[in-house]
Every structure is written in C-alpha cells, then in structure tokens.
Amino acid sequence: MVEEETFEKAESGSSHTYPVQAGSLHKGDYVMLKGHPCRLVEITTSKTGKHGHAKASITGIDVFTAKKYEDSCPTSHSIDAPFVTRKEYQLLDIGSDGFVTLLLEDGSTKEDLKFADNEEDQKLKGKLEEVLGTGKDIIVGTMVAMGHEKIIDFRELAN
Numbered sequence: 001m002v003e004e005e006t007f008e009k010a011e012s013g014s015s016h017t018y019p020v021q022a023g024s025l026h027k028g029d030y031v032m033l034k035g036h037p038c039r040l041v042e043i044t045t046s047k048t049g050k051h052g053h054a055k056a057s058i059t060g061i062d063v064f065t066a067k068k069y070e071d072s073c074p075t076s077h078s079i080d081a082p083f084v085t086r087k088e089y090q091l092l093d094i095g096s097d098g099f100v101t102l103l104l105e106d107g108s109t110k111e112d113l114k115f116a117d118n119e120e121d122q123k124l125k126g127k128l129e130e131v132l133g134t135g136k137d138i139i140v141g142t143m144v145a146m147g148h149e150k151i152i153d154f155r156e157l158a159n
Contacts, residue, residue, distance in 0.1 A: 025058065036067070036069055038061055044057045057071075058079075065118070113142070138157065
C-alpha cells in the first residue's frame with residue numbers, strides 16, 4: 001500500500017524586495033539602505049579605481065521614519081529595492097490615540113494604522129482632522145512597503 005504524501009500549504013514565496021543594479025538607480029527611486037525602505041535623495045558615482053569598479057554613494061530617507069541613511073556599493077553590484085504600492089481608503093474617523101478608522105472596499109473597517117509622532121505625520125493628521133470636522137468625505141492614500149503601511153496624502157471627495 002502506497003502512503004499518500006501530504007504537503008504543508010505555503011505562501012507564494014514572494015519577497016518584499018527585488019534586486020536592482022546600483023548603477024541604474026536614480027533620485028526618487030526606492031531602495032533598501034541598512035535594512036530600511038528609503039527614497040533616494042542623492043546618488044553620486046565615482047570613477048573606476050585601480051580595482052576596476054565605480055562606486056555609487058547612495059543617500060536616502062526612510063519612508064516611514066524620515067531618518068537619513070547612507071550606503072555605498074559598486075555600480076555593477078545589485079542592491080535590494082522594496083516593492084512599494086499605493087492603496088486608497090475612505091477615512092471614517094481619527095481617534096485621540098492617533099489611530100485611524102478606514103473603510104475597506106468590502107464594507108469592513110481597518111483600524112491598525114496610526115500616525116507617527118514626527119512633525120510631518122502630525123501636520124497631515126491636523127489637516128485631516130480639520131477637513132473631517134467639516135463633514136466632507138475624505139480618501140486617504142497609503143504607501144505599503146516591507147509589510148508596513150503609512151498614510152501619505154489625502155483628497156476630498158466631491159459630493
């Protein structure tokens with residue numbers, strides 16, 4: 001009698017990053033610097049040295065914490081870049097603790113996003129509370145990278 005093999009169900013194996021050649025990077029691209037998803041603000045390349053590799057000096061700002069990170073690597077080598085996607089939700093409420101209530105397409109709510117304590121997020125939170133107080137419908141745009149999500153902008157819906 002032959003035993004039937006069973007296999008554990010696994011995820012699709014998709015990674016949060018993909019490789020990109022350091023020499024093909026441009027200002028505004030997203031890359032992983034020191035393990036953080038960053039938007040490139042500056043990239044400079046040096047001439048080839050005696051070992052034959054041109055180096056890229058990369059400076060980026062973390063998309064979630066706004067901290068600055070720097071790295072350098074040969075332009076011919078690969079560097080990880082995060083998959084960055086944008087999502088939109090309707091804003092229902094902003095709690096006193098900074099958590100927001102968002103309406104999903106299926107009618108359920110999402111309540112796991114919180115504004116960070118940095119100046120940029122607090123400014124956006126203030127603007128959202130102001131518009132929400134007028135009773136207008138608001139659509140917030142979020143950025144998703146590395147399994148994290150952050151509100152980055154909003155727009156008012158025309159009634």
